[in-house]
Amino acid sequence: xxxxxAAIPGDGIGVDITDAASQVLNTLAQAHGGFSFDFMxxxxxxxxxxxxxxxxxxxxxxxxxxxxxxxxxxxGWPDVPDHIxxxxxxxxxxxxxxxxxxxxxxxILKSVTAPLAQLQKNRKDLDWVIIRENSxxxxxxxxxxxxxxxxNAIATELAIFTRVGIERIMRFAFETAKxxxxxxxxxxxKSNAQRHGMVLWDKVFYEVAKEYEGVVEWDKMLxxxxxxxxVNKPESMDTIVATNLHADILSDLAAALAGSIGIAPSSxxxxxxxxPSMFEPIHGSAPDIAGKGIANPVGAFWSAAEMVRWLGxxxxxxxxxxxxxxxxxxxxxxxxxxxxGGESSTKEVTDAVCKEIEAI
Amino acid sequence: xxxxxAAIPGDGIGVDITDAASQVLNTLAQAHGGFSFDFMxxxxxxxxxxxxxxxxxxxxxxxxxxxxxxxxxxxGWPDVPDHIxxxxxxxxxxxxxxxxxxxxxxxILKSVTAPLAQLQKNRKDLDWVIIRENSxxxxxxxxxxxxxxxxNAIATELAIFTRVGIERIMRFAFETAKxxxxxxxxxxxKSNAQRHGMVLWDKVFYEVAKEYEGVVEWDKMLxxxxxxxxVNKPESMDTIVATNLHADILSDLAAALAGSIGIAPSSxxxxxxxxPSMFEPIHGSAPDIAGKGIANPVGAFWSAAEMVRWLGxxxxxxxxxxxxxxxxxxxxxxxxxxxxGGESSTKEVTDAVCKEIEAI
Ligand SMILES: CC(C)[C@H](C(=O)O)[C@@H](O)C(=O)O
Ligand SMILES: CC(C)[C@H](C(=O)O)[C@@H](O)C(=O)O
Numbered sequence: 001x002x003x004x005x006a007a008i009p010g011d012g013i014g015v016d017i018t019d020a021a022s023q024v025l026n027t028l029a030q031a032h033g034g035f036s037f038d039f040m041x042x043x044x045x046x047x048x049x050x051x052x053x054x055x056x057x058x059x060x061x062x063x064x065x066x067x068x069x070x071x072x073x074x075x076g077w078p079d080v081p082d083h084i085x086x087x088x089x090x091x092x093x094x095x096x097x098x099x100x101x102x103x104x105x106x107x108i109l110k111s112v113t114a115p116l117a118q119l120q121k122n123r124k125d126l127d128w129v130i131i132r133e134n135s136x137x138x139x140x141x142x143x144x145x146x147x148x149x150x151x152n153a154i155a156t157e158l159a160i161f162t163r164v165g166i167e168r169i170m171r172f173a174f175e176t177a178k179x180x181x182x183x184x185x186x187x188x189x190k191s192n193a194q195r196h197g198m199v200l201w202d203k204v205f206y207e208v209a210k211e212y213e214g215v216v217e218w219d220k221m222l223x224x225x226x227x228x229x230x231v232n233k234p235e236s237m238d239t240i241v242a243t244n245l246h247a248d249i250l251s252d253l254a255a256a257l258a259g260s261i262g263i264a265p266s267s268x269x270x271x272x273x274x275x276p277s278m279f280e281p282i283h284g285s286a287p288d289i290a291g292k293g294i295a296n297p298v299g300a301f302w303s304a305a306e307m308v309r310w311l312g313x314x315x316x317x318x319x320x321x322x323x324x325x326x327x328x329x330x331x332x333x334x335x336x337x338x339x340x341g342g343e344s345s346t347k348e349v350t351d352a353v354c355k356e357i358e359a360i
Numbered sequence: 361x362x363x364x365x366a367a368i369p370g371d372g373i374g375v376d377i378t379d380a381a382s383q384v385l386n387t388l389a390q391a392h393g394g395f396s397f398d399f400m401x402x403x404x405x406x407x408x409x410x411x412x413x414x415x416x417x418x419x420x421x422x423x424x425x426x427x428x429x430x431x432x433x434x435x436g437w438p439d440v441p442d443h444i445x446x447x448x449x450x451x452x453x454x455x456x457x458x459x460x461x462x463x464x465x466x467x468i469l470k471s472v473t474a475p476l477a478q479l480q481k482n483r484k485d486l487d488w489v490i491i492r493e494n495s496x497x498x499x500x501x502x503x504x505x506x507x508x509x510x511x512n513a514i515a516t517e518l519a520i521f522t523r524v525g526i527e528r529i530m531r532f533a534f535e536t537a538k539x540x541x542x543x544x545x546x547x548x549x550k551s552n553a554q555r556h557g558m559v560l561w562d563k564v565f566y567e568v569a570k571e572y573e574g575v576v577e578w579d580k581m582l583x584x585x586x587x588x589x590x591v592n593k594p595e596s597m598d599t600i601v602a603t604n605l606h607a608d609i610l611s612d613l614a615a616a617l618a619g620s621i622g623i624a625p626s627s628x629x630x631x632x633x634x635x636p637s638m639f640e641p642i643h644g645s646a647p648d649i650a651g652k653g654i655a656n657p658v659g660a661f662w663s664a665a666e667m668v669r670w671l672g673x674x675x676x677x678x679x680x681x682x683x684x685x686x687x688x689x690x691x692x693x694x695x696x697x698x699x700x701g702g703e704s705s706t707k708e709v710t711d712a713v714c715k716e717i718e719a720i
Contacts, residue, residue: 082552083559091553115591117477143519143556153523155560159503163513190605192442193451196503199443200515225644227587227613228621231475245550249609253587261588284585 001035003311006067006276010089011046012285013295014073020297020350021071021304024323027354028308032319040067046077046085055088061096065275069307070097072280073300078287087141090280094134097275099268100165101172102132103306104251104282109298111332112259112340116231119257125235126258129180131173132247134268136165137197139244159245161197166204172271173241174208177216180238185218188226188242188250201243227253255282262296262339265303267310279307293345296337301327301353326356361395363671366427366636370449371406372645373655374433380657380710381431381664384683387714388668392679400427406437406445415448421456425635429667430457432640433660438647447501450640454494457635459628460525461532462492463666464611464642469658471692472619472700476591479617485595486618489540491533492607494628496525497557499604519605521557523564530568532631533601537576540598545578548586548602548610561603587613615642622656622699625663627670639667653705656697661687661713686716 005025009018022039029036042063044055057063064070075089076082093099108114108123119126142158170187177185187205191198202220209218221229223246229236230253242250255264261283268278281299289295301323309320330352336342337349344352365385369378382399389396402423404415417423424430435449436442453459468474468483479486502518530547537545547565551558562580569578581589583606589596590613602610615624621643628638641659649655661683669680690712696702697709704712 076552081559083555086552087555115477116475117480118475120477138517139553141555143554145556145560147523148560151523153560153564155521155557157498157519157521157554157557159517159519161515161517163507163511190608192436192446193499193605193608194503194517195443195447195501196505197515197517199441200505200508200513204513224608224612225621227609228616231613231616245553246609248550248553248584249587249606252584253591253613256588256591261585 002038003035003069004038004040004067006064006070007039007041008044008070008089009041009073010044010075010285011077011085012074012287012290014075014285016291016293016295016346017281017297017300018071018073020346021300023350024301024353024357025304025308027357028319028323031357031360035316044089046075046080049085049088050079055085061093064093064097067276069276069311070278071304071307072278074280074283074285076285091139091141093278094268097268097278098135098270098272099275099278100133100135100168101269101271102134102247103176103267103269104130104132104247104254104264105306106130106251106254106258106264108258109263109331110328111336112263114257114259116234116257119234122235128237128254129176129239130247130251130254131169131176131239131241132251133165133169133242133244136160136162137244159197161200163200163204166201167208168271169241170205170208173239174212174216177239178212182238183216184238185216186237186240187218187220188223188240188246189220190223190246192222223250226250230254230257251282260296260340261299262337263298263302265299265306267303267306269310277310279303279310293347294337295346296339297346297349298327298331298340322357322360326353326360329356362398363395363429364398364400364427366424366430367399367401368404368430368449369401369433370404370435370645371437371445372434372647372650374435374645376651376653376655376706377641377657377660378431378433380706381660383710384661384713384717385664385668387717388679388683391717391720395676404449406435406440409445409448410439415445421453424453424457427636429636429671430638431664431667432638434640434643434645436645451499451501453638454628457628457638458495458630458632459635459638460493460495460528461629461631462494462607463536463627463629464490464492464607464614464624465666466490466611466614466618466624468618469623469691470688472623474617474619476594476617479594482595488597488614489536489599490607490611490614491529491536491599491601492611493525493529493602493604496520496522497604519557521560523560526561526564527568528631529601530565533599534568534572534576537599538572542598543576544598545576546597546600547578547580548583548600548606549580550583550606552582583610586610590614590617611642620656620699622697623658623662625659625666627663627666629670637670639663639670653707654697655706656699657706657709658687658691658700682717682720686713686720689716
């Protein structure tokens with residue numbers, strides 16, 4: 001099988017780590033022998049936008065649709081307002097490609113020192129999968145500004161929750177929890193203060209929960225109290241489901257608690273498989289270290305492993321695990337970038353991971 | 361001077377800790393000699409609501425307005441949906457009483473063990489004041505549900521940002537930062553994804569910032585990345601300003617990182633002083649330990665200290681500091697509730713703090 005991958009390196013360190021990821025993915029395919037990748041690179045970036053005035057061409061989505069998966073680096077650059085760059089690239093891809101689920105596995109990789117004292121002693125206490133609603137909620141994109149330039153300016157953000165949207169994310173979350181050893185789901189909400197949309201969120205959750213009675217254990221948290229529980233009782237949670245914005249915040253916190261934002265992966269999935277899914281590290285474009293060759297490629301590799309898992313539909317799980325093992329071995333051998341306390345360059349880590357894959 | 365205080369114990373441990381706070385406040389006034397408190401207690405609670413069908417009487421706000429300050433325990437009870445209880449009591453008070461600022465000081469009290477390894481070594485690295493916009497944004501209360509009972513249900517939450525609302529909170533934040541030793545303000549936003557209201561938030565921030573050039577140093581963070589910075593570089597921040605929802609989440613995280621949600625205070629301020637301001641610990645009603653006499657009263661005492669500070673308009677700062685000193689001494693002497701690793705009851709901690717106040 002040859003998997004067609006649309007690679008969008010984007011901005012800043014997105015370029016460095018997408019290169020690194022494709023090198024690792026090719027090595028993995030070669031070592032395995034049973035499949036290969038056909039990468040097509042799309043130069044949709046802020047730099048190009050400043051040159052030519054657009055991020056994606058008009059048929060951009062149609063081009064992406066011809067691929068089996070999308071690999072995304074990062075977007076965001078100081079010379080372009082963030083809301084322009086993001087709403088021209090990553091956010092419309094998520095919604096146009098029906099990627100209504102964003103999955104963010106979080107655990108403390110071997111050799112990583114986590115910042116919480118408890119987790120320095122008990123690394124395994126933190127083992128979460130955060131399921132983020134990825135198509136509506138606070139990222140629906142609706143709202144506007146009136147009297148924008150005067151003293152009476154008023155601006156709105158409209159969060160939209162639909163029964164269809166909530167039901168499908170809850171079902172995905174329960175299915176994920178069901179397959180995990182602990183079979184446990186924590187649902188996050190803010191329905192005490194947000195009394196319209198979030199109340200529907202709760203209601204649909206309770207309905208779907210009934211279908212999983214006796215199969216998946218669940219509890220419910222307010223988003224503010226959730227941060228406290230993540231810090232104090234990481235071992236009490238497993239699968240977590242939250243809205244687009246809440247999960248955005250909680251998953252960054254999760255990555256920090258797991259030791260580094262530079263290693264955290266995310267998968268934007270269309271569970272119906274009618275569109276290609278998209279895989280991206282959760283870190284940003286990091287303009288301050290862009291082009292210096294020192295970006296941490298681990299989040300990119302972990303995202304690549306999740307892409308392999310998704311493409312294989314169960315057949316390549318072992319291969320994805322091998323990539324994860326290679327990442328952890330290299331890190332344990334001290335070959336790490338600076339953000340992880342090491343001194344290695346992106347290239348050194350990448351080459352070491354490739355060598356490790358060949359050796360496994 | 362006699363300060364008229366409207367006390368609303370509310371639900372669960374709100375009752376225990378409001379009792380404790382009034383005992384401590386009376387002791388403080390007696391020890392000082394120059395002022396006293398006249399408490400009027402309002403039995404507005406979920407229990408009463410279940411009996412009589414309402415939380416506040418129709419003239420509730422008018423009654424509150426006759427006081428110099430409001431002391432609030434907690435609201436929320438399992439038998440009443442949270443969005444009913446909160447929108448019947450705490451949230452309308454905040455908006456009706458023009459309390460457009462919520463202030464949440466956060467530091468690690470002596471004798472508290474914080475969960476981050478870095479902060480166990482360097483307690484003083486965490487010293488923040490979180491300024492929360494308290495009157496609009498995601499808590500504007502607008503939105504609704506259509507087709508609520510069918511498969512096409514759609515619900516919305518409308519966040520509203522006005523220039524007036526943003527400008528006044530930014531100005532308060534800069535004024536707060538200006539008086540702090542480090543003179544530093546971190547502004548939090550999510551204007552990359554929330555491209556209408558949050559863009560106005562940013563714009564007004566930049567305008568107000570110009571007035572403080574050379575006086576207050578500032579930087580800007582996205583709310584998701586902010587959680588990472590709070591975990592990794594607590595020492596890099598001082599005063600923080602954020603929206604109603606963002607600051608709600610970040611201040612709970614802050615309290616957890618500072619060692620306990622049970623000790624964190626909050627002040628709901630009307631800086632124009634046309635209405636009474638309200639003081640409440642940030643913890644909730646904790647139904648699981650309500651009535652057991654084991655609730656941690658420290659958050660309530662710290663909130664009481666902030667109330668004294670506010671009422672004194674600068675004249676009672678030393679008295680408020682004495683209360684804080686008493687709290688810390690008692691805690692250092694090992695008289696702590698369970699959530700802080702001790703074995704003392706609410707009453708034991710309260711009596712010890714009173715004794716300490718008399719001794720100082
Ligand atoms: C880049 C940005 C729009 C994005 C988001 O907020 O979704 C990022 O923070 C993420 O978590 O993927
Ligand atoms: C009780 C609830 C409405 C409240 C809020 O969300 O504002 C609480 O979490 C707080 O932080 O004061």
